[in-house]
Amino acid sequence: MSYKIGELSKLTSCNIETLRYYEREGLLPPPPRGNNGYRYYPQDSVQRVRFILHAKSLGFSLADIAELLSIQVDKNASTCGDVKQIAEHKLATIARKISELKEMYRALEKVSAACDGSEASAEHCTILQALESDAARAEKHL
Structure with missing residues (x-):
């Protein structure tokens, strides 16, 4: 059984342009085309x-996924440890991002807490002042 790109899109809930992109990036092997020029993806x-x-x-x-796919295709050429190493690297990356987001959250929370949120003019808004003062400090370091 084979599927045209629209059928594959519906079966996987993946956008047609995304499927074409995966094909261009080598994640999805180029399928054979019929005489009508349509792609016919295998099962x-x-x-x-x-x-x-x-x-x-x-x-x-996508680079990680390409590596995982190559391992999946030829499972005997790699070990479970190889796959775990890829997963552990991703976990470390996610942990760093979480740490950065927590730091951003605390900084924004502090700036937001200093603002009374009144209906007065934004001319004296503490959030804008904090952003302006940090921008000015950064500019001095240039």
């Missing part, structure tokens, strides 16, 4: 696209 493309989408939902980059 295993459904599982492959779902794999890609699930990996993306876990935060893996």
Whole structure:
């Protein structure tokens, strides 16, 4: 069984342009084309696209996904440890991002708490003043 791109899109809930992009990036092998020029994706493309989408939902980059797909295709060429190393690297990246977001949250929370939120003119808004003073400090370092 094979699927035209629109059918594959519906089966996987993946946008047609995204499927074409995955094909250009080498994540999805180029399917054979019929005499009419349509792409006809083989049955295993459904599982492959779902794999890609699930990996993306876990935060893996397209480069990571390409590596995972190559391991999936030839499982005997790699070890479970190789796959775990990719996952652990992604976990460390996510942990760093969480730390950065927490820091941003605390800084914005502090600035926001200093603002009384009144209906007065924004001329004396403490949030704008904090942003302006930080911008001025950064400009001095240039």
